[in-house]
Amino acid sequence: MRAEIITIGDELLIGQVVDTNSAWIAERLNEIGIELYQITSVHDQREHIIAALDEAFSRAGIVLTTGGLGPTNDDITKRVLCEYFDTPLIEDKRVRTHISDLYRDRPDVLNKLTATQWLVPESAEILENRVGSAPLMIFHHGKQILASMPGVPYEMKIAMEEQILPYLSRQLSEISNQIMHRTLQVTGIAESSLAILLEKYEDAMPSMLHLAYLPKDGIIRLRLSVYGDMTAEQMNRWFEDLKTLVADYLIADTDEPLEVIVGKLLAERGQTISTAESCTGGKLAALLSKHPGSSAFYFGSVISYDNSVKEHLLDVPSEMIKAHGVVSEEVVRVMAESVRKHLNTDFSIATSGIAGPSGGSKEKPVGTVWMAWATPEGTFAECFHLGKLREQVTDRACTKALVGMLKILTNK
Amino acid sequence: MRAEIITIGDELLIGQVVDTNSAWIAERLNEIGIELYQITSVHDQREHIIAALDEAFSRAGIVLTTGGLGPTNDDITKRVLCEYFDTPLIEDKRVRTHISDLYRDRPDVLNKLTATQWLVPESAEILENRVGSAPLMIFHHGKQILASMPGVPYEMKIAMEEQILPYLSRQLSEISNQIMHRTLQVTGIAESSLAILLEKYEDAMPSMLHLAYLPKDGIIRLRLSVYGDMTAEQMNRWFEDLKTLVADYLIADTDEPLEVIVGKLLAERGQTISTAESCTGGKLAALLSKHPGSSAFYFGSVISYDNSVKEHLLDVPSEMIKAHGVVSEEVVRVMAESVRKHLNTDFSIATSGIAGPSGGSKEKPVGTVWMAWATPEGTFAECFHLGKLREQVTDRACTKALVGMLKILTNK
Numbered sequence: 001m002r003a004e005i006i007t008i009g010d011e012l013l014i015g016q017v018v019d020t021n022s023a024w025i026a027e028r029l030n031e032i033g034i035e036l037y038q039i040t041s042v043h044d045q046r047e048h049i050i051a052a053l054d055e056a057f058s059r060a061g062i063v064l065t066t067g068g069l070g071p072t073n074d075d076i077t078k079r080v081l082c083e084y085f086d087t088p089l090i091e092d093k094r095v096r097t098h099i100s101d102l103y104r105d106r107p108d109v110l111n112k113l114t115a116t117q118w119l120v121p122e123s124a125e126i127l128e129n130r131v132g133s134a135p136l137m138i139f140h141h142g143k144q145i146l147a148s149m150p151g152v153p154y155e156m157k158i159a160m161e162e163q164i165l166p167y168l169s170r171q172l173s174e175i176s177n178q179i180m181h182r183t184l185q186v187t188g189i190a191e192s193s194l195a196i197l198l199e200k201y202e203d204a205m206p207s208m209l210h211l212a213y214l215p216k217d218g219i220i221r222l223r224l225s226v227y228g229d230m231t232a233e234q235m236n237r238w239f240e241d242l243k244t245l246v247a248d249y250l251i252a253d254t255d256e257p258l259e260v261i262v263g264k265l266l267a268e269r270g271q272t273i274s275t276a277e278s279c280t281g282g283k284l285a286a287l288l289s290k291h292p293g294s295s296a297f298y299f300g301s302v303i304s305y306d307n308s309v310k311e312h313l314l315d316v317p318s319e320m321i322k323a324h325g326v327v328s329e330e331v332v333r334v335m336a337e338s339v340r341k342h343l344n345t346d347f348s349i350a351t352s353g354i355a356g357p358s359g360g361s362k363e364k365p366v367g368t369v370w371m372a373w374a375t376p377e378g379t380f381a382e383c384f385h386l387g388k389l390r391e392q393v394t395d396r397a398c399t400k401a402l403v404g405m406l407k408i409l410t411n412k
Numbered sequence: 413m414r415a416e417i418i419t420i421g422d423e424l425l426i427g428q429v430v431d432t433n434s435a436w437i438a439e440r441l442n443e444i445g446i447e448l449y450q451i452t453s454v455h456d457q458r459e460h461i462i463a464a465l466d467e468a469f470s471r472a473g474i475v476l477t478t479g480g481l482g483p484t485n486d487d488i489t490k491r492v493l494c495e496y497f498d499t500p501l502i503e504d505k506r507v508r509t510h511i512s513d514l515y516r517d518r519p520d521v522l523n524k525l526t527a528t529q530w531l532v533p534e535s536a537e538i539l540e541n542r543v544g545s546a547p548l549m550i551f552h553h554g555k556q557i558l559a560s561m562p563g564v565p566y567e568m569k570i571a572m573e574e575q576i577l578p579y580l581s582r583q584l585s586e587i588s589n590q591i592m593h594r595t596l597q598v599t600g601i602a603e604s605s606l607a608i609l610l611e612k613y614e615d616a617m618p619s620m621l622h623l624a625y626l627p628k629d630g631i632i633r634l635r636l637s638v639y640g641d642m643t644a645e646q647m648n649r650w651f652e653d654l655k656t657l658v659a660d661y662l663i664a665d666t667d668e669p670l671e672v673i674v675g676k677l678l679a680e681r682g683q684t685i686s687t688a689e690s691c692t693g694g695k696l697a698a699l700l701s702k703h704p705g706s707s708a709f710y711f712g713s714v715i716s717y718d719n720s721v722k723e724h725l726l727d728v729p730s731e732m733i734k735a736h737g738v739v740s741e742e743v744v745r746v747m748a749e750s751v752r753k754h755l756n757t758d759f760s761i762a763t764s765g766i767a768g769p770s771g772g773s774k775e776k777p778v779g780t781v782w783m784a785w786a787t788p789e790g791t792f793a794e795c796f797h798l799g800k801l802r803e804q805v806t807d808r809a810c811t812k813a814l815v816g817m818l819k820i821l822t823n824k
Contacts (some may be wrong), residue, residue, distance in 0.1 A: 014448070015437070018434075038452065072607040111604050157801075191484060195485065223428065255428070262478040283698045287694075301714075303697045308756060309755055351463065407640075
């Protein structure tokens with residue numbers, strides 16, 4: 001069973017908004033055995049939306065649209081869908097009640113524009129949007145299905161999880177195409193060298209298996225996919241063989257973000273971590289506290305963006321900064337050890353580097369990052385050169401910090 | 413002049429990677445007067461890529477593709493483009509020299525797969541990819557142009573800025589369609605109420621003007637766009653009228669992120685800021701240190717995820733936590749004042765809340781966030797209810813923190 005996504009909104013096409021919805025939807029569809037064939041982003045324009053609907057229905061049995069359902073004039077998706085499916089708008093009492101309840105405490109919002117939200121296409125099935133005023137609509141197009149959802153990510157996610165996915169699962173009496181993905185993560189080898197290492201393995205793969213290389217921030221994710229007839233057990237054997245082949249570079253045998261893997265290891269052992277960040281400026285802290293349950297292992301951070309903070313809160317002697325510079329082994333070691341001591345954690349990570357665009361020198365060009373890991377067994381430090389672009393440097397530094405921590409936790 | 417983007421890669425369609433490239437490219441194209449009509453994401457499959465190329469060329473004069481240019485077998489874009497434009501692969505000496513230089517220090521990377529990277533389509537113009545091994549290719553299709561770039565964001569951005577955009581600018585002898593966007597940001601009013609406030613204004617707009625409402629995290633961005641014949645001065649008058657109409661809710665008259673606006677105001681005045689974060693866990697610090705030049709005003713943060721850190725580094729008495737809970741006005745006030753004092757900054761912001769999914773209670777449900785701003789004139793605190801989803805709560809809390817700071821700095 002194939003699906004397509006049409007994302008509707010001028011904001012996507014002038015670069016004002018990044019489409020994070022489609023990737024999230026794709027993952028959820030895969031989980032219930034639906035393959036996403038294409039994503040198409042179109043303007044809030046009648047002709048453009050209609051052309052995209054025609055094309056999508058020529059290729060896929062399920063079409064999901066996001067966006068264009070607000071109460072303002074620039075949002076036209078509902079009207080265009082009425083035209084496309086040749087059905088009038090009628091008032092829906094349940095939706096009206098729901099919206100009146102939703103804005104009970106904000107009577108100013110119950111205005112004439114909001115009132116247009118309880119007009120729904122007569123031929124559509126209306127599902128409840130628990131958190132917003134835009135109705136979720138399902139249209140039938142022969143044996144094909146269209147589901148229309150809001151574009152606001154939080155609303156879309158709740159709509160998918162509570163309504164659209166259960167609806168699609170019910171419709172799919174049997175899953176025509178089996179989809180499985182397994183991913184592992186390696187580091188310390190170039191993409192092309194990895195491909196040569198796996199040459200014989202790839203040659204021997206049956207046609208329903210597919211191997212993809214996804215390099216990012218110094219890590220390569222290797223994704224093994226099945227499209228078609230293969231048991232989970234068979235796939236598992238292929239995956240285990242792959243793991244054996246890349247064992248020297250393997251850092252994870254799941255697609256989970258590194259901070260989740262590190263967090264799980266720490267939580268299992270009842271151990272804790274803190275950070276002292278200069279160049280990464282809180283990015284590492286934000287990663288470590290991002291996921292539910294992180295308070296079990298993550299205690300906090302001292303973000304010492306200014307040197308005075310390194311001196312006052314992290315006990316870095318000003319003479320040390322004068323002698324070696326803030327981006328130095330000496331300074332990151334003290335930062336890591338101080339934050340570990342003051343926050344009373346088992347481990348800590350410290351970063352100090354030159355993220356750019358300014359601040360580089362001949363000896364220490366932009367991209368130079370010193371990093372230290374303080375552990376019960378001692379403190380380790382390493383210097384990296386992580387590129388020339390500010391965002392690249394700080395992203396890669398977070399990855400290096402987590403890879404280092406993972407190696408310490410797994411004794412690699 | 414119209415362009416389309418085709419992003420190529422299975423990883424986009426199984427949700428493993430979010431397409432951040434397209435939004436960035438769209439903005440750059442708009443800046444040089446090129447309108448992006450559609451974004452299409454397709455699989456690494458010959459037939460799919462060819463169909464997407466046919467469709468894109470039926471609508472647009474410029475087609476940009478990203479992805480599928482790696483040295484491994486799953487990447488097929490170059491081969492498919494050779495077939496599409498009916499041209500063979502030939503060795504390019506300049507590309508060979510460039511790649512040999514690029515990997516001078518890593519001879520293991522100069523293997524037989526990397527060697528395929530210096531094979532290029534004979535009929536294509538080859539532009540230099542300074543930071544990677546995949547050649548940038550320009551194909552001519554009658555009067556139409558196709559540019560093929562790598563999908564790795566850092567490589568793509570450098571390719572666009574150094575090669576593709578200057579190339580396209582040179583090709584466009586005159587700009588056929590004038591595109592201008594101006595955006596302002598408002599808060600404290602519902603989207604539908606705002607639309608009613610602007611009803612007469614929208615009715616009076618000429619057809620080349622377009623107004624869009626983009627709500628996110630409690631802020632609505634209002635974007636005024638011109639597609640067609642209007643002078644910058646005329647547009648400016650429309651924009652100023654819009655500003656006057658929404659004056660009561662206005663927080664910014666540019667599309668810049670709030671942390672940039674706050675940072676500029678602070679830097680202009682030579683003032684500084686620090687943060688003490690609990691529920692936002694470093695996200696606010698990461699925002700404030702994200703942009704070049706932030707070290708001029710941002711000193712650092714104490715991320716007190718664990719209560720012990722609130723007590724030891726931020727002087728919050730344990731009796732206060734016992735009496736009022738960590739999510740309380742009393743605690744955030746002390747957090748803000750302590751971090752302002754210890755980091756010796758003019759301002760500070762403190763956050764403490766329940767991001768969820770667990771930790772909520774009847775009195776303090778998930779989404780409850782207390783926030784304090786310490787200033788030379790005193791400390792202000794406020795309580796917010798920011799939703800039910802972890803990411804939503806922490807994103808909105810950062811927005812509220814910055815809006816509060818902006819109001820303090822502009823005396824609103």
